[in-house]
Amino acid sequence: MSTAKTRWVGVDLQDSDDTRMLVEAMEVDNPDVTVRHMPGIVKLQSATELVIKRETVEEKVGRPWETHEFQMNIVSYAGNISEWDDDQIVIKWEH
Amino acid sequence: MAKLSMKERYSLLTRDLDWTPTYVDPKDVYPYTRYEGIKIHDWDAWEDPFRLTIDSYCKYQAEKDKKLYAVIDGFAQGQGHLSVADARYFNSLKLFLQGVTPLEYAAHRHFAYLARHLDGPGARFAALCQSIDELRHCQTEIHTLSQFNKYYGGFHDWSRMHDRVWYLSVPKSFFDDGISAGPFEFLTAISFSFEYFLTNLLFVPFMSGASFNGDLATMTFGFSAQSDESRHMTLGLEVIKFMLEQDEGNVPIIQDWIDKWFWRGYRLLGLVAGMMDYMLPKKVMSWKEAFELYLEEQMLNGLFPDLEFYGVRPPRHVEQAIIEKEYVSHQVYWILYQFSFAAAFNTTVPTDEELDWLSASYPETFDRYYRPLWEKARRIQDGGGRFFFQGLPQLCQTCQIPMGFTEPGNPAEIAQRHSEYKGERFNFCSDGCQWIFDREPEKYVQAWLPVHQIYQGNCGGATVPEVLDWYGIEQGSDNLEYLTSPDKASWDEWHAPAALPGGGK
Amino acid sequence: MGYELRTKVVDPKRNTFTYLVERFGDKPASRYQEASFNIQPVENFHYRPTWDPAHAIYDADYTALKLTDPYSYTDPRQYYYTPYVANAAERYESFAQTLKYIEERRLLDRLPENWHLVVTDFVIPLRHYESGAQLISVNASRFAFGTTVEQPACFAAFDRIGNAQLLSLVGLSIAGGASETLTEAKKNWLYSAALQPLRRMIEELLVERDWAVALIALDFIDSQLYQLLYAHLDDRALYKGAGAYSLLARHFNDWYGGHKKWLRALVKAWANDPDHGDANRTVMAAIADRWYPRASEAVRTIAAGVAEQAGSTSALAAADRSAAETAGELGKIGITVTEGVPV
Numbered sequence: 033m034s035t036a037k038t039r040w041v042g043v044d045l046q047d048s049d050d051t052r053m054l055v056e057a058m059e060v061d062n063p064d065v066t067v068r069h070m071p072g073i074v075k076l077q078s079a080t081e082l083v084i085k086r087e088t089v090e091e092k093v094g095r096p097w098e099t100h101e102f103q104m105n106i107v108s109y110a111g112n113i114s115e116w117d118d119d120q121i122v123i124k125w126e127h
Numbered sequence: 128m129a130k131l132s133m134k135e136r137y138s139l140l141t142r143d144l145d146w147t148p149t150y151v152d153p154k155d156v157y158p159y160t161r162y163e164g165i166k167i168h169d170w171d172a173w174e175d176p177f178r179l180t181i182d183s184y185c186k187y188q189a190e191k192d193k194k195l196y197a198v199i200d201g202f203a204q205g206q207g208h209l210s211v212a213d214a215r216y217f218n219s220l221k222l223f224l225q226g227v228t229p230l231e232y233a234a235h236r237h238f239a240y241l242a243r244h245l246d247g248p249g250a251r252f253a254a255l256c257q258s259i260d261e262l263r264h265c266q267t268e269i270h271t272l273s274q275f276n277k278y279y280g281g282f283h284d285w286s287r288m289h290d291r292v293w294y295l296s297v298p299k300s301f302f303d304d305g306i307s308a309g310p311f312e313f314l315t316a317i318s319f320s321f322e323y324f325l326t327n328l329l330f331v332p333f334m335s336g337a338s339f340n341g342d343l344a345t346m347t348f349g350f351s352a353q354s355d356e357s358r359h360m361t362l363g364l365e366v367i368k369f370m371l372e373q374d375e376g377n378v379p380i381i382q383d384w385i386d387k388w389f390w391r392g393y394r395l396l397g398l399v400a401g402m403m404d405y406m407l408p409k410k411v412m413s414w415k416e417a418f419e420l421y422l423e424e425q426m427l428n429g430l431f432p433d434l435e436f437y438g439v440r441p442p443r444h445v446e447q448a449i450i451e452k453e454y455v456s457h458q459v460y461w462i463l464y465q466f467s468f469a470a471a472f473n474t475t476v477p478t479d480e481e482l483d484w485l486s487a488s489y490p491e492t493f494d495r496y497y498r499p500l501w502e503k504a505r506r507i508q509d510g511g512g513r514f515f516f517q518g519l520p521q522l523c524q525t526c527q528i529p530m531g532f533t534e535p536g537n538p539a540e541i542a543q544r545h546s547e548y549k550g551e552r553f554n555f556c557s558d559g560c561q562w563i564f565d566r567e568p569e570k571y572v573q574a575w576l577p578v579h580q581i582y583q584g585n586c587g588g589a590t591v592p593e594v595l596d597w598y599g600i601e602q603g604s605d606n607l608e609y610l611t612s613p614d615k616a617s618w619d620e621w622h623a624p625a626a627l628p629g630g631g632k
Numbered sequence: 633m634g635y636e637l638r639t640k641v642v643d644p645k646r647n648t649f650t651y652l653v654e655r656f657g658d659k660p661a662s663r664y665q666e667a668s669f670n671i672q673p674v675e676n677f678h679y680r681p682t683w684d685p686a687h688a689i690y691d692a693d694y695t696a697l698k699l700t701d702p703y704s705y706t707d708p709r710q711y712y713y714t715p716y717v718a719n720a721a722e723r724y725e726s727f728a729q730t731l732k733y734i735e736e737r738r739l740l741d742r743l744p745e746n747w748h749l750v751v752t753d754f755v756i757p758l759r760h761y762e763s764g765a766q767l768i769s770v771n772a773s774r775f776a777f778g779t780t781v782e783q784p785a786c787f788a789a790f791d792r793i794g795n796a797q798l799l800s801l802v803g804l805s806i807a808g809g810a811s812e813t814l815t816e817a818k819k820n821w822l823y824s825a826a827l828q829p830l831r832r833m834i835e836e837l838l839v840e841r842d843w844a845v846a847l848i849a850l851d852f853i854d855s856q857l858y859q860l861l862y863a864h865l866d867d868r869a870l871y872k873g874a875g876a877y878s879l880l881a882r883h884f885n886d887w888y889g890g891h892k893k894w895l896r897a898l899v900k901a902w903a904n905d906p907d908h909g910d911a912n913r914t915v916m917a918a919i920a921d922r923w924y925p926r927a928s929e930a931v932r933t934i935a936a937g938v939a940e941q942a943g944s945t946s947a948l949a950a951a952d953r954s955a956a957e958t959a960g961e962l963g964k965i966g967i968t969v970t971e972g973v974p975v
Contacts, residue, residue, distance in 0.1 A: 104187055116177065116178065117132065126433055140800050156838050192713070235786075236782070239782075262713050283646060307681045307682055310683075621642050
């Protein structure tokens with residue numbers, strides 16, 4: 033018998049103005065997310081999955097936002113990009 | 128008329144451009160995708176790892192480059208190189224430009240091969256984007272590091288050195304191995320193993336090293352390149368799953384490749400281990416910590432349980448890498464320290480603070496096996512000498528690193544393995560390297576081993592100065608000891624207190 | 633840090649990299665030079681490709697056309713990655729504005745019927761031609777010898793997919809965002825008689841092993857095809873009240889004008905190479921003998937299709953003119969074209 037180790041999923045974002053709003057949106061849609069600020073980057077982690085929803089981001093940034101803009105902010109990620117369509121991006125482990 | 132989804136629209140703009148030729152045999156258009164034994168039954172099952180059309184790509188990348196070059200220019204104008212922690216730091220950048228930048232270029236060329244020769248249009252397009260991304264990385268690295276070339280040694284002839292110099296045959300042979308393999312092995316080796324599995328162990332030490340040591344330019348390059356890397360990581364994971372899902376028969380072939388490329392990549396990363404523990408004045412983390420986080424936790428505990436679903440297990444020989452985390456960085460840097468008379472970077476004995484940090488980071492091994500070496504080296508130095516190895520080392524036939532590695536769990540015994548092929552004996556540093564050779568001996572016997580080549584008279588002459596000249600190394604400037612180097616002399620001069628007003632020096 | 637720069641001058645010790653000093657002298661270098669010269673490995677390769685053991689990983693023998701010094705050729709546009717994407721981004725932005733304007737005024741719907749047919753049956757199907765052209769170009773990027781030669785081929789590959797995507801966007805626009813026009817376009821590419829000589833030539837070029845032969849032969853087509861569809865018909869469109877056609881065509885015509893520069897400069901370098909110029913000219917004349925007539929025929933067949941189906945009275949003459957003009961241009965830079973030129 034063993035305790036299952038937590039399999040974190042995460043995303044590291046560049047610490048910039050645009051990212052601030054993105055992080056706020058992610059905090060809304062991911063109640064269990066932890067956010068850590070380090071020099072130049074913001075690290076977001078979850079024990080389950082991370083979701084980025086276009087609608088939430090648009091509310092926060094106050095303008096139309098396309099999911100592929102996310103590429104401008106991302107530094108690195110841990111996990112699997114399970115979905116990336118018009119409305120949302122989901123990062124999680126599949127199996 | 129129904130509006131198309133992002134996925135459908137993207138498909139029309141990429142894979143739908145493809146057609147099946149009828150005037151020539153389609154097998155002749157794609158001649159290289161069957162000889163490895165990998166079976167792809169349905170390329171339509173390929174999931175695009177990212178959905179970026181050309182116009183969006185150019186828009187975002189142009190924006191990124193504008194920001195990056197503004198920082199590079201600002202840093203250069205402000206003599207930013209003077210604000211790094213210490214001139215010792217630049218040795219990590221020399222290793223990067225000589226060892227890593229050429230690999231970006233190699234990736235650019237060979238993803239172009241995949242962009243032409245994979246017989247699935249979705250995968251071809253992803254490869255095309257990666258090819259041009261890698262050119263970006265190569266060129267932004269050159270431009271970022273160009274300013275350091277103006278003030279410090281070791282940067283000035285990186286490309287020729289990559290072709291000729293002994294320690295650089297380690298990365299060069301690594302990538303040549305991938306390029307000379309078939310397209311599916313290359314995808315496993317580079318897209319999956321190098322760009323996903325091992326990527327953080329390469330990138331984080333260098334880029335965080337830059338950040339921690341005041342190198343704003345390289346750090347900014349690192350962040351800028353990382354957003355491309357997230358596309359590459361996604362491709363790597365997609366590619367491996369796609370191949371595994373297409374045919375059960377692919378699984379054992381891919382498992383072998385995963386095993387091979389983990390070990391080859393891991394041995395290559397030994398250079399990074401030595402760099403991060405010894406070349407950075409301000410340490411980011413130890414190799415051991417990085418290995419535990421990025422390999423053991425994120426990959427073995429994160430990724431591989433996912434891959435188990437496909438019948439893949441963690442790589443062969445990973446247990447040895449886990450054992451070696453306690454000492455591989457010391458073994459590698461000790462080699463570099465002894466041979467930096469023939470290298471295009473300087474080395475030096477760690478300071479007392481650094482020795483203490485190493486003791487604390489490696490409680491099982493450092494004080495017992497490696498501190499004594501450094502203390503002895505320092506005694507020699509204090510007595511007016513400087514220890515360099517007198518002679519040429521035996522190289523591992525596979526990874527081409529000098530055979531300074533030890534038996535797993537026994538840091539006091541040098542590891543040696545041998546295999547015979549067509550009447551000739553070949554030497555290896557480890558079970559992993561021997562296993563790689565034994566699978567494909569006809570390939571590895573072709574290697575251009577730097578030490579053999581010197582002995583065969585192919586490297587400029589029979590004396591060290593002649594060889595160094597052929598290497599392109601500026602003797603007394605690029606090489607040898609850091610403390611007596613022109614780099615340090617310049618650094619001290621440029622950081623001396625201001626001249627007194629009213630004349631006098 | 634307590635250093636004081638006002639009383640100390642920090643002089644650079646080096647102006648640039650050694651490989652540039654050796655070539656250009658001891659002075660600062662441009663970003664293009666730093667990023668493009670002597671980058672590709674040239675010696676001491678470790679293993680022969682298992683997919684082509686007769687060659688080395690980088691090998692001047694992947695083509696019959698040789699340069700004594702591969703770096704004697706440079707891209708006249710001096711493109712490395714950054715200026716390339718910046719320029720491309722501007723082009724795509726400009727096209728997007730054009731398309732938006734056209735869509736807002738429904739100018740594609742309002743094209744005269746025969747012009748509409750030219751677009752749907754002749755132009756949009758060329759998205760597949762551009763896709764084939766991309767494969768030829770990216771093949772050159774992998775197998776050319778020397779960074780200054782392969783780099784523009786890489787950018788050309790990206791451009792071609794860009795062209796294919798722009799044509800596809802026009803197709804989507806015509807169908808109001810749905811896929812019907814593109815589905816039809818693919819059928820035309822595969823089955824319409826007017827396009828088969830073109831498709832056949834592209835397919836044969838895809839199996840041509842010499843990357844330079846394919847690239848040159850592709851340009852035989854491009855030069856004539858672009859002149860016919862995007863220059864000649866652009867003018868006619870304005871004259872005939874098909875403004876939308878002109879607005880779109882000029883983007884492709886402008887693109888080709890820029891693209892031509894790097895490729896024709898490479899042909900010149902081959903033709904004038906100090907050691908290999910004569911041999912290269914012989915090779916290029918043979919390429920022209922074999923492929924120029926095929927290119928002319930492919931373009932002429934399209935012109936005949938446009939004449940027959942869209943009632944153009946000028947297309948065939950325009951095709952003949954472009955065949956002659958292209959041959960003339962190529963003759964001036966070292967490719968002797970004798971076959972496939974209308975008398």
